[in-house]
Amino acid sequence: MKKLIVLATLALSPVFSAQEMVDKPVQSYQTAQYQARKKAFVDNLLSKMTLDEKIGQMNLPTSGDFTTGMAQSSDIGKKVEQGLVGGLFNIKGADKIKAVQKVAVEKSRLKIPMIFGMDVIHGYETTFPIPLGLAASWDMNLVQQSARVAAREAAFDGINWTFSPMVDISREPRWGRVSEGSGEDPYLGSEISKNMVYGYQGKDLANGTNILACVKHFALYGAGESGRDYNTVDMSHVRMFNEYFPPYKAAVDAGVASVMASFNEVDGVPATGNRWLQTEVLRNQWKFKGFVVTDYTGINEMVDHGMGDLQQVSALALKAGVDMDMVGEGFLTTLKKSLSEGKVTQAEIDMAARRILEAKYDLGLFDNPYKHGDAKLAAKEVYNLENRNIARSVAAQSMVLLKNENQVLPLKKSGTVAVIGPLVNNSMNMAGTWSVATKHSASVNLMQGLQANYGKDVKFLSAKGANIDYDAKLEEIYAAHGKKTDRDSRSKEELLKEAVDVANKADVIVLAIGESAEMSGESSSRSEITIPQSQVDLLNELKKTGKPIAMILFTGRPLALTNVKDMPDAILNAWFPGSEAGNAIADVIFGKVNPSGKLPMTFPRSLGQVPIYYNAKNTGRPLDQKLTDKCEYQRFRSNYMDECNTPLYAFGYGLSYTRFNYSDISISNANPKGNQTVQASVTVTNSGNYDGAEVVQLYIRDMVGSITRPVKELKGFQKIFLKKGESKKVTFDITPESLKFYNGDLKYDWESGEFDIMIGTSSDEVKHSKINWTK
Numbered sequence: 001m002k003k004l005i006v007l008a009t010l011a012l013s014p015v016f017s018a019q020e021m022v023d024k025p026v027q028s029y030q031t032a033q034y035q036a037r038k039k040a041f042v043d044n045l046l047s048k049m050t051l052d053e054k055i056g057q058m059n060l061p062t063s064g065d066f067t068t069g070m071a072q073s074s075d076i077g078k079k080v081e082q083g084l085v086g087g088l089f090n091i092k093g094a095d096k097i098k099a100v101q102k103v104a105v106e107k108s109r110l111k112i113p114m115i116f117g118m119d120v121i122h123g124y125e126t127t128f129p130i131p132l133g134l135a136a137s138w139d140m141n142l143v144q145q146s147a148r149v150a151a152r153e154a155a156f157d158g159i160n161w162t163f164s165p166m167v168d169i170s171r172e173p174r175w176g177r178v179s180e181g182s183g184e185d186p187y188l189g190s191e192i193s194k195n196m197v198y199g200y201q202g203k204d205l206a207n208g209t210n211i212l213a214c215v216k217h218f219a220l221y222g223a224g225e226s227g228r229d230y231n232t233v234d235m236s237h238v239r240m241f242n243e244y245f246p247p248y249k250a251a252v253d254a255g256v257a258s259v260m261a262s263f264n265e266v267d268g269v270p271a272t273g274n275r276w277l278q279t280e281v282l283r284n285q286w287k288f289k290g291f292v293v294t295d296y297t298g299i300n301e302m303v304d305h306g307m308g309d310l311q312q313v314s315a316l317a318l319k320a321g322v323d324m325d326m327v328g329e330g331f332l333t334t335l336k337k338s339l340s341e342g343k344v345t346q347a348e349i350d351m352a353a354r355r356i357l358e359a360k361y362d363l364g365l366f367d368n369p370y371k372h373g374d375a376k377l378a379a380k381e382v383y384n385l386e387n388r389n390i391a392r393s394v395a396a397q398s399m400v401l402l403k404n405e406n407q408v409l410p411l412k413k414s415g416t417v418a419v420i421g422p423l424v425n426n427s428m429n430m431a432g433t434w435s436v437a438t439k440h441s442a443s444v445n446l447m448q449g450l451q452a453n454y455g456k457d458v459k460f461l462s463a464k465g466a467n468i469d470y471d472a473k474l475e476e477i478y479a480a481h482g483k484k485t486d487r488d489s490r491s492k493e494e495l496l497k498e499a500v501d502v503a504n505k506a507d508v509i510v511l512a513i514g515e516s517a518e519m520s521g522e523s524s525s526r527s528e529i530t531i532p533q534s535q536v537d538l539l540n541e542l543k544k545t546g547k548p549i550a551m552i553l554f555t556g557r558p559l560a561l562t563n564v565k566d567m568p569d570a571i572l573n574a575w576f577p578g579s580e581a582g583n584a585i586a587d588v589i590f591g592k593v594n595p596s597g598k599l600p601m602t603f604p605r606s607l608g609q610v611p612i613y614y615n616a617k618n619t620g621r622p623l624d625q626k627l628t629d630k631c632e633y634q635r636f637r638s639n640y641m642d643e644c645n646t647p648l649y650a651f652g653y654g655l656s657y658t659r660f661n662y663s664d665i666s667i668s669n670a671n672p673k674g675n676q677t678v679q680a681s682v683t684v685t686n687s688g689n690y691d692g693a694e695v696v697q698l699y700i701r702d703m704v705g706s707i708t709r710p711v712k713e714l715k716g717f718q719k720i721f722l723k724k725g726e727s728k729k730v731t732f733d734i735t736p737e738s739l740k741f742y743n744g745d746l747k748y749d750w751e752s753g754e755f756d757i758m759i760g761t762s763s764d765e766v767k768h769s770k771i772n773w774t775k
């Protein structure tokens with residue numbers, strides 16, 4: 001069945017051409033004859049390969065010393081010529097890539113083409129919001145569309161494999177890599193995972209504009225103790241299967257071509273060497289057919305994990321089911337010896353090489369090794385206006401309005417606006433983390449966006465107001481990968497005075513504060529999740545001017561905003577919006593786009609509440625709901641003496657410039673039996689003054705189970721658009737599929753009994769209805 005991507009057509013937001021939406025794995029378009037041809041081709045090729053050449057296919061270096069003209073002379077170039085490299089990553093530019101491919105297909109003995117990978121995480125040169133922001137759009141058409149644009153741009157530039165989607169569920173805002181994933185929820189995470197894979201891989205991997213996806217990091221990387229990157233994970237299997245595994249499995253079901261092993265351990269064995277994970281679960285249970293790649297030096301790191309020397313851990317990885325070794329050359333340097341000593345088998349090596357060759361076959365590289373990468377086309381297709389317009393629309397859809405009092409937003413298109421904050425004029429930080437191919441200096445910063453769109457009618461004044469952090473050394477760490485924060489050498493007092501002077505000349509203050517881009521991302525864990533004090537002090541000073549304040553929050557993680565939330569009239573969470581940041585923020589704050597993003601991850605009141613997530617268990621001593629709502633303490637109940645149980649902003653929360661009213665739920669059948677379908681409906685009415693979009697959310701609670709069940713779980717959502725005054729009936733089809741979970745024996749099934757059906761605007765604001773479902 002064909003579906004069309006119909007992009008959200010919010011009031012006055014740009015409208016884009018409809019594009020075909022993919023809703024099936026690429027493999028389902030491949031015929032049995034194709035599979036047979038592929039097998040015969042790879043069988044034949046393998047029969048001609050030496051042991052070294054097979055192990056060579058399993059080797060994935062980073063481009064390192066590779067620059068134009070050095071394709072052959074560099075160390076890697078020599079290895080390519082000897083057939084000792086299967087793919088290369090971190091190399092950018094169609095011509096550069098072509099030069100390397102030329103060595104592989106003209107100089108190596110068997111002329112096997114290489115694959116070229118890159119971390120194309122949230123766009124290529126045209127950069128979309130960070131993945132956590134993209135998730136906040138709850139718009140699967142846009143999610144798929146963003147991956148499609150990324151794939152096309154990357155492919156025109158020679159890349160045919162991306163290390164995305166990153167789908168690690170996390171309840172840990174201290175962990176910097178929450179910015180790279182879809183947040184805390186397995187259902188939302190699975191929908192995004194699937195649509196990213198469809199977007200990258202399309203229907204036909206060999207068409208030259210689709211690329212291999214790589215779901216990562218398998219598995220449980222988001223559950224590291226204390227939010228410290230790369231830290232130990234320990235988790236029950238029931239939790240793994242019900243709460244952390246679903247998005248990886250969704251990618252596999254969507255036909256993802258590759259899987260990346262995670263750095264962390266699972267059940268005491270690093271994921272890279274964990275046979276239960278990489279073979280028993282991934283291949284035997286989930287039927288994954290692609291290849292597994294390690295993360296960067298993942299094999300070598302097993303030495304530090306305490307699993308043996310390089311030869312031992314390389315053999316361990318191969319036997320676990322890993323096919324390709326990223327960077328560490330453990331396979332390249334030890335597998336031959338291990339084979340001669342009987343520590344690995346020829347069949348294991350053949351199988352790994354086969355899987356990589358099959359992926360190359362699927363990309364059509366044996367027909368045309370140069371099909372990805374065309375410098376002329378790239379110049380036209382990469383970072384063009386059409387793609388940037390899509391990025392602008394997606395960025396606006398990802399923003400979450402956390403607060404809006406006195407209707408300070410949308411701003412009037414007249415008067416004087418003071419635009420204040422450390423990142424107001426900073427293009428380098430707009431993309432956020434993981435932006436290998438981004439054209440940073442061209443990213444539209446906040447001031448540029450405001451001036452370009454409203455500069456004729458509105459007078460904008462700007463001031464820095466504060467540095468990102470008082471601590472210069474810390475700020476240097478926060479400005480990693482060349483994303484300079486332009487630290488101001490003036491004193492704190494001078495910066496504040498200039499900001500207050502500017503504010504006093506304005507009718508309203510737009511205050512952009514929060515994190516710089518690399519305060520989240522890999523190796524960017526924080527032990528505090530507040531806005532740095534320098535910026536809180538700035539907010540305090542500006543509050544004293546009595547001017548209305550609209551705060552724009554830049555962040556790559558949920559922050560504890562308790563100490564700042566009362567000061568501004570409005571808070572718009574912009575995450576890191578990408579290439580079109582300034583334009584998209586301008587669209588939202590001046591009302592061209594009505595915000596409709598919803599949080600994909602809970603914002604705690606304080607770090608002490610972490611981990612805090614909406615789909616928690618009830619416990620045997622839950623705090624009474626009324627006391628929970630009032631934030632009152634009760635002895636011998638599960639609560640804190642000095643903190644509420646509720647978060648500051650719940651999962652699924654996000655305001656609009658308009659208001660949506662929900663009717664009660666109507667249920668088609670309150671006593672269903674067996675495999676029936678139940679319709680649960682609400683009527684949603686836009687009763688405010690603006691047209692707008694709303695994400696209607698369905699949650700279910702299984703009241704009694706053979707194991708304890710969460711107090712609610714997201715089981716469906718629909719993003720709808722309502723003109724002001726308009727009402728729409730929204731219906732969810734509920735089947736026993738929505739009731740299934742992995743029980744104590746890890747059997748995936750549902751159990752008869754009572755279910756609480758909840759529909760609402762966020763996880764903490766829902767209507768209820770009951771059904772009793774029997775088998």
Ligand code: NOJ
Nearest residue numbers: 119163216217295296522
């Ligand atoms: C390490 C990161 O963990 C992973 O996400 C990334 O894809 C690789 N490096 C390659 O850059």
